[in-house]
Amino acid sequence: MDEQPTANDGGVALKKTIGYFSAVNFIFNVILGTGIFISPGAVLLYSQLNVGVSLVIWAVCGLISITGALCYAELGTTFPSSGGEFFYIKRSLGPIPAFIFLWTATIFLRPAIITVQALMFAEYTIQPFFPGCPSPEAIKKIAAIAVILVVGIINCLSVKWIIVMQNVFSVLKMASLSAIALCGIVQLAMGKTKNFHNAFAGGVPNVSQIGEAFYQGMFAYGGWNALNYVVGWNSLNYMAEEIKNPSKNIPRSIITSMCTVMVFYLLVNISYLTVLTPKELVSSAAVSVTWADRMIPTWAWIIPVSVALSIFGSLNGGMFMLGRLNYAGSKEGHLPSIISMLHVHYLTPAPAMIISTIIACVFVIPSDLISLTNYFSFCTWLLVGLTCISLIVLRFREPHLERPYKVFLPIAFVVVGVSAFLVLAPIVQNPKIQYFYALLFMFSGILVYIPFVHFKLKIPYMDKVTCYLQLLLEVSPTDIFEDAKTE
Template sequence: MGNDGCDQVNEENRSQNGEMQLKRTIGYFEGASFIVGTIVGAGIFVSPTGVLKYSLLNVGVALIIWTACGIVSLMGALCYAELGTALPLSGGEYSHIKRALGSPLAFIFLWTAVFNKPASNAARALLFAEYATKPFYGECPVPDVLKKSLALAVLWCLGILNGRSVKMAAWVQTVFTVLKMMALSVIAVGGIVLLIRGRKENVARFENAFGSEIPDAAQVAEAFYQGLYAYGGWWSLNYLSEEVKNPSRNIPLTVMTTLPSITVFYLLVNISYLTVLTPKEVVSSVAVAVTWADRVIPSVAWIIPASVAISIFGALNSSVFTLGRLTYAGSQSGHLPTIVSMLNVHHWTPAPAMIFSTVIASIFIIPSDLIALTNYFGFSVWLMIGLTCTSLIVLRYREPNLHRPYKVFLPVAFGMVAISLFLVLAPIVWSPKVQYIYASIFMLGGLLLYVPFVHFKIHFAFIDKITCYLQLLLEVSPPHYKSE
């Protein structure tokens, strides 16, 4: 680095603490909590209307689409499980795309994610603030300053927590995942009880499930898109691969148990909603779970809004954790400033990466209108999933001797590539907007930074001085891995 003081600190840290690297502290239960906690956010509680709306209120078609979305998510997660066990590295898709498809594509993914994922975290933090403060204001709107202040406070609390202790972050994730699943269980069991009682108006909607108009192909595709959004987050475990205990066993096992469980829960919760509410009421409700609670458990209906806030908090914690690993991996590859790849010398956590991603998310919260821009980056998520599954196929043929503790059935990977391509093109073809062009230009614009600073390695001396000062201030040191 060219700074004797910083180099001396690095050597002292290594000699005192051994090899500076991320620790494997995430077991099966913690991994399952991260996947469930990321997938199950506010959507299933607040507004599971998209699938039913585009299914033309056809209950049977809607439930089939929910099931199909769960199967597609499981297919994708199994593809990621092979990559995560063969290449147990932090960074998820970024690391796999870089290995198989090259540094430029990986940089475009990182460039897009560093813009899109913090904006998503900002949106979650604002939504949490909305639900956490709403009970104190009743029908009155919550002051914007209060919402933004609480959102910033929550964001920084989670950023600091994740930067200080992986075990504590995993513990928080586990607790909030259990709480949100308990709330979902209340809704699911409540629906089953009402069905068993067999009131005519409750059962009739399922006896004639396919009686309504059948949607056309475009509407089914749109409903499918809405359903897959509710399953978003199944890829989160790959960001933690470097910290998972016995990844060869725990990553596939976690995927194979959590995704089917979430699919069953989603089906039961939707059945419960439709047992109590008509399809029209579901589609017109702003918060379906709250409407359900007012009908079924009016005396303790406050449990559901509280559960929504808990659910959002757990999803935000998981997203903050995984985003830190992404920026950490990008910095290790030279795609972000060096300081972002360093670990705290006391806790061996990527504290600078957590600070970096939290600062960007905070910028989005202050002028929250910016968050709306990221809605047009939805297609980029499936573009990167498609590239990741393509990476699996490429590595199968290019590196056949790579040790793969788990191998997915190869046609599953080809199927995911085809589905991803369809989901990338669908919103652009059906509802073309100029914003999609801007989003594409922004993604490709990352190459304007890649060419000079990564490919040609243009470097400024003052950056080394800033890095050294930050290193001493934050008490961080570069990771150091034993040679194989």
């Protein structure tokens, strides 16, 4: 990894400090969070306790993630700048759809995801001190806010620290999941295959239930544990501007990490089912802890520790991406200008990280994880479909763009079709008012866009506030040093 440059190296800008190994570990950490420790029960529940159907759904979720990754790899290598989907949608479909994405992701989806990760981290770290009873809500909230603040500060100080932490947690996470997977293989070899006899003999889920089962599975692949916006397989695109040789490393890193994750998820699910019955798996609030109590009672404490470390790694990666999204949105004029400034010493988007941290802290509230997963996924797949439509539009509108990596175009149409199914299936067969509320919130962003972005309505004294914050936070616009050199 390159040494952290300073402003004297030629201007204030995000630097290329992330290589192939670090990029693979980063995605791996973002994906492997709490999802694999929680989603198996929900997937099996919506699969009507049908073991065969649930395992097929896990495998198909992996394939969908890989096809989505291939589409995002083309966009990331064609436009290697931080900001992800916001930048792609704005270029292909215009500023209003891009702002709707930005509004939904920055104000609602990703801060809430980070909050739930923090609450789950607090749950797993505090629960051992309260054996046999629920941990106090107040203490859990304080711990959740504390971990959000710690991660926010780290992201403000150094990109190198973030990458080092991700690499360390990746190794620890791999070790714990490898142990679970290996125990499952041993159990199968010992003949513990009862739950796999007549695997497809359970109930048959309807279309709506299949869609909701995919919501749960895709959240786990998305890199968020109980409630994840599906960003795991596109997380690398948010830091494309900081990756060495992006045209080569982005597609290699995404495909390597996604294939590894798919194998791990299938093995871990099989391991759970060698020890627990489908009903036990569904009824367990923390399936990995229940599995450990049965499998390794003396060393069962290792699992909560592993889960906490896993959550922390995902929380760190999620905060990193949210800060980059806010930074990119501000550079395009869709958020206040202070958010697009970088710290003059650390060269990190400190204001973007600070606002992300504040919003996430505000969101520290208890939630129904499964329900929120479904509602977030509904919004998520609308945005994923929009992004892949952007890829298709750009292929026809700008065919001569230099594309270091090009996905087989029918794959993009497949992802759009999958997105449409995952959005429409739960609504058509089992409509819920919450889906309408989600749509209403998304399109309410237009009420903000028209006056403040389109007509550029100025808030009184905003320039003075920006100047004061710039001095207080020691941040600078990214082009100030280049302008000075030009003069």
